[in-house]
Amino acid sequence: MSQLASSGHGTRPDLAAQPDLTAQPDLTAQPDLTAQPDLTAQPDLTAQPDLTAQPDLAGPFTEHTIESAPAAARRFLTATRDHLGYLPAGLARMAASPQLIDGFMKLTAIFDSSALDPVAREVVIMTVATRNGCHICVAMHTARLAALGASADLIAALRDADPLEPLKDERLDAVRVFTLRVLHTAGDVGDQALRDFLGHGYTTQNALEVVLGIGTYTMSTLANRLTGAPVDDQLAAYA
8 A cells, every 4th residue: 555655646635634614704894885986077078979880781680671571560661651752771670679660650759749849859869860870860860951941051060960069059059958968967967957958948848858859769779770771762862
């Protein structure tokens, strides 16, 4: 046995040694509850998405026809095609979720019936669209603004989306600034921002309608980016 023990591959471990089971963790140490997050930091309002980047058109989302779409989505696609004269790619891809397309179409109609005037509503939409980098929405609502008779200067300023450059129309700029403030603060705009908005002739109802517009078009802009939907040929002149 002594020969086997000594002729192995080195010294064997001492199996008689036992771990110290009497040691206990220090349960008296307490976390530092006095540290507070830095609430003074402000978001960078100058950062803008890259609107020159094009979506990947080879993604997994089907661009449905009315015939290929889920049955529950077909009536929305049909109504849109009949209204516009074509079926937008973004909506055709959104049709994969009948619930999403149903929600978006209903919320769009509700927002369009709000007390905000049509151009003010478009300011909300374009502010959300440029902030989220949605090519389709920017093109579609550029066309919508042109149809409403908006000036070329206003359209260019909304497309440029420089948060530090005010719109020439102070009342419309109040909508743009308030929309950005709601987005950047997740609704906690503060008393002064709300007073500034109301000071331009808007109401608390209008303030909540801005929230409605943000919610509606956050839904569509994120869906369009997720599905990689391209700008339609019918909107190419406004892209």
